[in-house]
Amino acid sequence: MKKIHIILLVFIAGAIALLISLLNTGSTYDTITEAKAKPGKFVHVAVRRDTTMSVEYDQLKDPNYLSFHAVAVDTSKEKMRVVYRGGPIENLMISERLILKGKYNGDHFECQEVQSKCPSKYKENMKPQPNKSAGQPTEKSTETSSATNSEAN
Amino acid sequence: MDYIGEHLLPGQLGQFFIALSLVASLVATFSYFKSAQSKNNADASHWKKLARYAFFTEVISILAIFSILFYIIHGHLFEYKYAWQHSSRSLEFKYMLACFWEGQEGSFLLWSIWHCVLGLILIKTSKKWEAPVMTVVSLAQFCLATMIAGIYIFGWKMGSNPFILLRDSGVLDNAPMLHINGDVNLGLRQDFLLSIKDGNDLNPLLQNYWMVIHPPVLFLGFASTIVPFAFVVAGLWKKQYGEWTKQGLPWALFSAAVLGVGIMMGAMWAYESLTFGGYWAWDPVENASLVPWLVLISGIHTLLIYKHTGYSLRATNLFFILSFGFILYSTFLTRTGVLGDTSVHAFTGEGSNLLIHLLSFMAIFLLPAFILFFNRYREIPTIRKEESSSSREFWMFIGSLVFFLSALVIIGKTSLPVFNLIFGTKLAPPENAEYSYNQIHVFVAIIIALLTAVAQYLKYKETNSKYFLKKIVGPTVIAAIAASLILAFGKVNYEKEGIGFMAAIWIAVACSVYTIVANAAYIWLGIKGKLKLSGGSISHVGFGMVLLGILISSSKKEVLSNNINGIPAPLDKSENPGENLTLVKGLTVDMDKYSLTYDGDSAHPKKQLSYYKVRFKSKNGKEEFVLTPNSFVNYKGNEGLMSNPDARHYWNHDIFTYITSISNPDKKGDTISIKPNKMNLGDSLFYSSGFIILQEVKKSTDSLPVDLFGKDGSLHEARLKVHSKTGSVYSIAPKLAVAKGEVLALPDTVIAESLILQLQKVNPDNSIVLGVKESNSIMDYITIKAYKFPFIALLWAGVIITAIGITISMVRRIQLNRKSGAES
Numbered sequence: 001m002k003k004i005h006i007i008l009l010v011f012i013a014g015a016i017a018l019l020i021s022l023l024n025t026g027s028t029y030d031t032i033t034e035a036k037a038k039p040g041k042f043v044h045v046a047v048r049r050d051t052t053m054s055v056e057y058d059q060l061k062d063p064n065y066l067s068f069h070a071v072a073v074d075t076s077k078e079k080m081r082v083v084y085r086g087g088p089i090e091n092l093m094i095s096e097r098l099i100l101k102g103k104y105n106g107d108h109f110e111c112q113e114v115q116s117k118c119p120s121k122y123k124e125n126m127k128p129q130p131n132k133s134a135g136q137p138t139e140k141s142t143e144t145s146s147a148t149n150s151e152a153n
Numbered sequence: 154m155d156y157i158g159e160h161l162l163p164g165q166l167g168q169f170f171i172a173l174s175l176v177a178s179l180v181a182t183f184s185y186f187k188s189a190q191s192k193n194n195a196d197a198s199h200w201k202k203l204a205r206y207a208f209f210t211e212v213i214s215i216l217a218i219f220s221i222l223f224y225i226i227h228g229h230l231f232e233y234k235y236a237w238q239h240s241s242r243s244l245e246f247k248y249m250l251a252c253f254w255e256g257q258e259g260s261f262l263l264w265s266i267w268h269c270v271l272g273l274i275l276i277k278t279s280k281k282w283e284a285p286v287m288t289v290v291s292l293a294q295f296c297l298a299t300m301i302a303g304i305y306i307f308g309w310k311m312g313s314n315p316f317i318l319l320r321d322s323g324v325l326d327n328a329p330m331l332h333i334n335g336d337v338n339l340g341l342r343q344d345f346l347l348s349i350k351d352g353n354d355l356n357p358l359l360q361n362y363w364m365v366i367h368p369p370v371l372f373l374g375f376a377s378t379i380v381p382f383a384f385v386v387a388g389l390w391k392k393q394y395g396e397w398t399k400q401g402l403p404w405a406l407f408s409a410a411v412l413g414v415g416i417m418m419g420a421m422w423a424y425e426s427l428t429f430g431g432y433w434a435w436d437p438v439e440n441a442s443l444v445p446w447l448v449l450i451s452g453i454h455t456l457l458i459y460k461h462t463g464y465s466l467r468a469t470n471l472f473f474i475l476s477f478g479f480i481l482y483s484t485f486l487t488r489t490g491v492l493g494d495t496s497v498h499a500f501t502g503e504g505s506n507l508l509i510h511l512l513s514f515m516a517i518f519l520l521p522a523f524i525l526f527f528n529r530y531r532e533i534p535t536i537r538k539e540e541s542s543s544s545r546e547f548w549m550f551i552g553s554l555v556f557f558l559s560a561l562v563i564i565g566k567t568s569l570p571v572f573n574l575i576f577g578t579k580l581a582p583p584e585n586a587e588y589s590y591n592q593i594h595v596f597v598a599i600i601i602a603l604l605t606a607v608a609q610y611l612k613y614k615e616t617n618s619k620y621f622l623k624k625i626v627g628p629t630v631i632a633a634i635a636a637s638l639i640l641a642f643g644k645v646n647y648e649k650e651g652i653g654f655m656a657a658i659w660i661a662v663a664c665s666v667y668t669i670v671a672n673a674a675y676i677w678l679g680i681k682g683k684l685k686l687s688g689g690s691i692s693h694v695g696f697g698m699v700l701l702g703i704l705i706s707s708s709k710k711e712v713l714s715n716n717i718n719g720i721p722a723p724l725d726k727s728e729n730p731g732e733n734l735t736l737v738k739g740l741t742v743d744m745d746k747y748s749l750t751y752d753g754d755s756a757h758p759k760k761q762l763s764y765y766k767v768r769f770k771s772k773n774g775k776e777e778f779v780l781t782p783n784s785f786v787n788y789k790g791n792e793g794l795m796s797n798p799d800a801r802h803y804w805n806h807d808i809f810t811y812i813t814s815i816s817n818p819d820k821k822g823d824t825i826s827i828k829p830n831k832m833n834l835g836d837s838l839f840y841s842s843g844f845i846i847l848q849e850v851k852k853s854t855d856s857l858p859v860d861l862f863g864k865d866g867s868l869h870e871a872r873l874k875v876h877s878k879t880g881s882v883y884s885i886a887p888k889l890a891v892a893k894g895e896v897l898a899l900p901d902t903v904i905a906e907s908l909i910l911q912l913q914k915v916n917p918d919n920s921i922v923l924g925v926k927e928s929n930s931i932m933d934y935i936t937i938k939a940y941k942f943p944f945i946a947l948l949w950a951g952v953i954i955t956a957i958g959i960t961i962s963m964v965r966r967i968q969l970n971r972k973s974g975a976e977s
Contacts, residue, residue, distance in 0.1 A: 064731025
């Protein structure tokens with residue numbers, strides 16, 4: 001059964017390759033606290049932008065240098081400064097959640113790649129924008145958002 | 154309570170048709186099942202008749218649902234959540250369809266519509282297979298109908314209804330101004346709808362013609378994979394294991410062509426209109442649609458083996474079951490949000506309800522199919538004798554296996570979040586995620602390309618080695634020469650991942666050239682130029698072009714906007730130069746072979762969309778062109794940009810650019826006041842129409858008149874050169890005096906440039922703070938990224954040729970079936 005042998009070999013080799021590539025990724029999803037605990041290790045960290053701090057970006061000085069502050073999405077409220085040398089990050093200002101890929105080194109997180117959620121077919125980006133002219137002089141029309149965010153998540 | 158301005162009739166009609174569709178598809182499933190199970194013909198045809206009526210009713214219901222929903226969107230009936238959420242009054246007509254399938258419900262509906270079309274064709278053509286095959290299709294229709302049902306069963310919400318009213322959807326619950334007395338605990342105001350003037354609009358990035366055509370094609374591809382699956386199930390069920398293959402093959406070919414084109418349309422959309430910097434990134438969403446296609450291609454090849462030799466029927470059964478199975482699994486992955494943080498695509502969906510729903514969807518189809526398959530596995534005819542290793546079928550089978558294995562690797566890696574979910578681990582993709590796919594798939598490409606080149610020259614059953622060598626030597630020599638030339642002069646240098654990987658790429662390039670040449674040659678050498686028979690060869694040529702296009706365009710992709718020449722950026726040597734380049738309006742900057750000038754912007758008349766004109770001028774003076782990437786600026790009050798790239802196409806490469814940042818509109822007013830800027834010696838500083846270089850800082854303490862400066866007085870002088878974009882250079886020297894304990898700035902001006910410079914501070918290290926005031930001009934600049942993609946056209950052409958080849962094969966198979974049907 002020569003053919004069966006070959007098939008089996010191919011499959012076993014493939015299965016091994018798959019297992020290795022699957023389990024030996026060398027990276028994990030961590031929190032800010034965990035990332036700080038293992039400096040120099042490549043990790044994925046889910047964060048929010050710390051809106052109380054400003055974003056440092058001056059395209060005239062260096063269009064690739066961007067620095068901002070991140071706050072943990074978990075309850076720890078841990079914060080860190082993030083340096084990204086790839087220029088502006090799409091949706092940085094509006095993104096609810098950023099996945100930072102990189103290494104923590106001493107005083108800041110050196111970020112190699114940022115994944116901000118791109119607008120997609122299935123994104124529920126709902127903000128009712130009622131029109132002020134509808135005879136509603138007193139209410140704050142700007143604060144009507146986030147109604148469905150809880151439902152969507 | 155009646156609310157003012159609501160149109161309830163369309164929604165009620167829609168609800169009715171959803172209910173009708175649920176019932177009709179269930180009746181159709183049951184009746185087709187009974188018909189397929191019936192022992193006597195009269196019974197069978199009786200049930201079949203009933204089933205057909207039920208299926209026609211189903212088709213009418215689905216079309217009615219589609220029309221009503223379209224009517225709601227087109228009529229801007231924002232009392233319906235779907236219209237409010239996905240459309241707006243300003244939406245152009247062509248995007249009305251796009252917003253139709255932007256939502257979950259609409260995309261399931263689209264899928265359902267294609268099943269209706271396919272079902273009608275099956276009813277007309279599949280003859281004795283109609284009952285079992287349509288049982289499967291009708292069951293799928295029922296499952297899809299539950300997806301849009303939105304009904305509660307024991308507190309479990311099944312599906313999500315496209316006709317839900319805005320006021321029932323929960324969206325308005327926290328909007329006090331729409332409630333009675335502004336209290337969210339009270340009901341909605343009777344006239345709340347008058348306040349909803351416009352919808353949420355279609356996401357601006359989706360307002361793109363690709364969004365109109367890509368989803369329907371992709372969903373036709375998705376939907377059509379059910380047909381080969383249904384034929385397999387029918388064959389297993391009726392214990393007529395090989396018979397379905399005649400009818401199944403053209404369907405499988407159809408599915409492969411449409412799904413393949415659909416996937417690549419998505420790739421082209423990503424390339425042309427999104428700013429992902431490429432057409433393929435091994436994103437889970439892309440992978441999830443590729444995997445079923447790979448398995449489908451494996452199935453087609455094993456099916457061809459079966460038709461010619463009798464081998465591989467079992468594998469064919471398995472591949473077609475899995476191909477549809479992976480479609481369901483992909484839907485599960487991409488819709489339920491289980492992918493979470495691994496994908497750039499945002500998926501929220503309906504949470505755990507949808508998770509359970511889609512899992513049961515998978516179970517309903519895959520469990521019976523696999524139980525049938527494994528129970529009857531032994532009965533599926535096969536040939537005991539081993540294939541000869543000089544036979545075509547042997548190598549085709551190996552190729553199919555490699556394709557299948559590649560699919561397993563991809564879906565395994567993509568399923569990492571599922572693995573984490575089940576085992577509670579926190580594994581993340583590796584640091585270099587793309588490379589982790591590429592390093593495996595470059596070898597898949599090598600093996601597949603080699604097999605695709607050679608296998609056609611082998612004959613089924615056994616090949617005479619003399620015959621084989623005689624035929625193959627010509628194409629091999631030509632391919633070897635062509636590949637050597639490409640590698641010698643094409644500069645396919647991809648050293649980023651080491652020499653080993655580059656060698657693998659070189660081999661893969663050579664093999665794909667071999668595929669193209671050998672298959673093109675086979676059209677004459679093997680089948681004497683008969684177009685009818687050449688479907689396989691043509692599609693293989695196309696596939697070779699796809700491979701070659703992918704290899705060259707990815708490995709030779711160049712970043713043009715490397716920040717080396719342009720605006721000086723303080724880079725350490727260890728750092729890669731960044732990919733962003735800032736262009737100040739009117740100021741020419743060097744970039745690769747071009748000098749770039751940002752000419753200015755213009756705005757879209759209706760939308761918050763700005764177009765930025767970037768003039769490319771080649772340094773040899775031979776060409777000059779303007780690219781106009783655009784960007785939605787602060788769309789809907791959301792701070793930030795949503796950019797669409799622009800590209801210039803050449804026969805052998807594309808120049809591709811998009812906006813990553815613009816000058817902050819808020820800052821524009823600031824230049825009226827004096828703006829401090831920190832500068833070191835030799836630094837340059839930009840202003841609206843040029844730049845300033847700090848050349849020297851002088852400090853004098855002696856020889857100052859004591860009566861003016863006092864004893865410890867000092868005078869600093871900064872010597873600066875102002876280079877204006879008109880070419881003029883001005884020398885200017887603002888001063889800073891410390892006199893009698895007081896700091897006094899003595900500004901200097903360049904009147905021609907309306908520029909006032911003020912020396913504000915001098916540090917001990919001779920760095921200074923320079924105040925800049927521009928009286929009436931406004932600094933305007935953009936930051937861009939620019940890439941060069943070589944031979945991308947080869948990839949697109951390859952896709953088209955592959956699809957044409959598959960279509961030729963399909964037409965031929967249909968004709969053969971007709972002929973043999975007429976004879977029998």
